[in-house]
Amino acid sequence: MQVLRPWPALGLALVLVLAAGQAAASGVLGAEGLRAQHASLAPQLASSPLKAPLVMKSEEASRRIEGEMYAVLDQPFATVSSALADPAHWCDILILHLNNKQCQTTRAGADTVLELKVGNTYKQPAAQASTLRFTWKTPEVQPDYLGVQMSAAQGPYSTQDYQLVAEAVPLEGDRTFLHMTYAFGYGAAGSIAFNVYFGTAGKDKVGFSPANGNPPFVGGARGLMERNTMRYFLCIQAYLDTLAAASDDRLERRMEAWFDGTEKYPRQLHEMERAEYLKMKRVEAQR
DSSP: OGGGTTHHHHHHTSTTOOEETTTHHHHOOHHHHHHHHHHHHHHHHHTOTTSSSEEEEEEEETTEEEEEEEEEESSOHHHHHHHHTOHHHHHHHHTTSTTEEEEEEEEETTEEEEEEEEOSSTTSOGGGSEEEEEEEEEEEEETTEEEEEEEEEEETTTEEEEEEEEEEEEETTTEEEEEEEEEEEEOHHHHHHHHHHHHTTTTTOOOSSEETTEEEEOOHHHHHHHHHHHHHHHHHHHHHHTTTSOHHHHHHHHHHHHHHHHTTOHHHHOOSOHHHHHHHHHHHHHO
16 A cells, blocks of 8 residues: 555545646637637626635546646736746745655756645655656747646656646736646556555545536545645645735745645645645745
8 A cells, every 4th residue: 555655646646637638639728719718608707606716627548547627817918928928937936835844946958847846745845756857848938828738747656647727818907817728648667556545535625617507516636626626726826926025024925824724625625734734835835
């Protein structure tokens, strides 16, 4: 059993994989498609049960988990585009997640790489954490569109095809419409670890979508994906909402904003107390 224990880290922290490797091309809507999707989803965004203008979808296929999130951000497009088009800013965003222990940008030949240390649990030190290396693709930055992609061919414990696609367009009223598509695949070892996790530590954990159209909420792989989709959305939101803070106060306010955001969904996201999270992240964010 011990050799399978690291799977919860994949569940709790590695689902920053906000795009499907095999479906990345079809997951990119582009500026025109994104505006059409915003119009189509307007009623759902306006009446979302997620306490914010968010629409979340998830799907479980054979040895693959896929999902997507649509969100209206109360931030000007220029602010969102500038923040998300810089890989160093993504490290500032991703480190807010409770299981992410360290993030840095490095060079691998001509490529920029985001190197992320992910803990088995939120208490695991960075030196013992697993490493994911995401290759950063030069983003598409236009006056009315942003497209960001990064990918990792392999991850720990038989996981594979990690990719991220995040795209955005401006809305009226200095707001931004954000779309993220996401997924990862896993092999035989990952499948076994999945079964162990969802039969033990992950047995009672749930996501946000109703199960079979009615509560209780979905569990299993879809629940895992949805919890982390929300966590990473809250990372982005906390980062953007604190950019105007004084530089020496920004990190503390960012961490507080992320934790407060997760506490809006205690059934799905509560893992630790506020003081413990802030103490831990003060060290990790400065690493």
